[in-house]
Amino acid sequence: MSNTLRLKVSPRFPLTILDGIGTKVRKNGLVEYIDLDYSQFYPLGSFDPTTSQILVQSTIDGSFGFISVAQIITMAQTQQVITAGSTVNVMSVDSLIIINKTVGSATTVNLPPSSSKIGQVKIVDWKGDAYTNNITINAVGSDKLNGNLTSWTIGADGGSIVLTPLINGTGYAV
DSSP, X not given: OOOBOOOOSOOSSOOOOBTTEEEEEBTTXXXXXXXXXXXXXXXXXXXXXXXXXXXXXXXXXXXXXXXXXXXXXXXXXXXXXXXXXXXXXXOTTEXXXXXXXXXXXXXXXXXXOGGGOOSOEEEEXXXXXXXXXXXXXXXXXXXXXXXXXXXXXXXXXTOEEEEEEOTTSSBEEO
């Protein structure tokens, strides 16, 4: 009879992972470190972030809990409200860019590489003057947008666009 505990499901207790070493809990309560079998881990991008969970620990009281990958992505995303300037650089964690300039002028929005973008980004003509003051969205490097384009223009008042980075890092879907 083996004295080891084998996990076939998500662990419900803290698991320490350091430099490819995992924690093994023995029946007699002693803890020993062992090599991990990485074949049980999901390859990045092969799971549903809305149903996959991660075990997290509170730095305040030391308690443990689960959070979905989708919740982590949502909480990490930020917004920019642009009231002046001609160029906007979208950050990898931005989820919303609001173009609401005090004095209307054309705007260039530069996307980050799709391989580093976390989640979608929505770009909005909040002021409602994009017909006169176009908003041009540029992909960088070898990234492309729909139709093998390197730029996209919002040219209608109050227009908006949602750009989704492609998993293979080749650009954005509009």
